[in-house]
Amino acid sequence: MKDMSYGAIMGRRNDIMKKAVGINYEEFSRGRFAFDYEEMMRKVGYTLDEIRSIQRETDVGETPLWEMKNLTRLARKLAPAGKGARIFIKDEAANPSGSFKARRASVSVYRAQQEGYKGVVSATSGNYGAAVASQAGKRNMDCIVVQEVFDSKGDGQPEILEKGRKCEAYGAEVLQLTVGPELFYTFLRVLEETGFFNASLYTPFGIAGVETLGYEVATELKEKEGRFPDKVLITHAGGGNLTGTARGLKKAGAENTEIVGVSVDLTGLHSASDYDFNRKSFTTGHTGFGVPFTTWPDRADVPLNAARSLRYMDRYLTVTQGQVFYATEALAQLEGLERGPAGNTSLAAALVLAGEMDRDEILVVQETEYTGAGKHPTAQLTFAREKGIEVRRGDPHEEKPGENVLIPRGPQDLFYKEMELDRLRKSYLKALQKQHPAPYSPEERDFLTEELKVDQEKLEELLKSI
């Protein structure tokens, strides 16, 4: 019998992963750590036209782009005279599983079917599981989702319970785990036992699937308004949403659009802590994923992560939990759209950012997601109160994740924090140096300038400063 212990499975991880995604990642390697990212995206991925037709097969994409006229009025009311960009939102909740993750899943599941796999496995507590399950259903393939759901008392985070329900509704087997990074062990074990395809969030297929979102935003806005968006706000966790959208915008010719990542600030909560797990009101789009994935993307369930947000990000903003609840309420009450937490994270920042832009400019919030039981603010805040978290109206500057949720007293309380990209770039380089010490060859430097979106001079300065 095969050894199924933790050590043995982790020891076989590279083999297991290789079989389960069918990509020979070594082919793209260019030395110690550098690799040819574009070559990987080109060779393994699909062209934009191919992706569009794959997505049409299973009803993914081509979601509406709406102008948020009342939210624009609100932002203008708060802004200095003459300021206040128009706010648009891409209603990604219209995708089959209720979020943009359907775009990512559609390509993975298509690929799995093409390659003759009988089923797909996905390790995610998020909307992606539901997306994979939905797409697998459409292609009549088996699906297994591995989720982190419960703390040691058996209390499930309501939003994750909902996503688990949704996976089941689409016919998936759902493995529900308690808190801990050993989820990866369970995941590898399932891949090995079933021989199913690893529908990872981080393959070139998944990221290419998101490119259509950026492409649609650019081309639809151009058609409606005669211009590309000035800024696109993208809720950021593992970085695939941002990477794919930014690539799609570029492919549509929107070279000058500013790419703004936005996360919920959960500073201080440890993602592997049994105690902290149920003290947060957001399960994705938060700094607990956003920061580590930005500064070290290759922590994913594939050897090379195709989601590399530092390559594309122009700014990275954070907002508080209370502000996102406020934005959720504003969207429902002023625009008649009841939507879920992830898109509303960038929306919260949009309400402030629009006020800093000129009136003839356009800002796009590139997604909404579905909402419902477990996801709704009332569900999350009821749960937070049960856990002893204080919920009240107050200055969101004073919010402390895990202790309180402060609902802004009015729209003038909304703000964002700017995360310094250079700080993130330095963390990236520090992490790199631990594994691959300097000096770096000219090829390695070229790779790093692309990874960090800097020129040679700037790279030199960053390397010197760490």
Add this chain to the structure above:
Amino acid sequence: MERARKGDWVQVHQVIFSPGERSPNIPEETKKVPLELRVKGWLAIPEAQVGEEAVIKTPAGRELEGRLVAVNPPFTHGFGKPVQELLEIGPELRALLREEGAK
């Protein structure tokens, strides 16, 4: 004790790692507790009582073993209670936009 028959929709439970077997690089509070798995499917043996070892067939067609913990388990998440602090926001924002000068 609740009893399930073959074909009933049930939930089973397994301990994957006991506290002593957990990964070294995790917070202390997590290390002190086991890594547990819960999974639902159709009972694949003639019958079982809650608390007994059982076998299920999952929607992906796999047979999995575990301790039976629930028969036809309900969904426990919902919308919670209305939140006073949120209820106030709509009227406030609407009033703001109704004010003159909001163009």
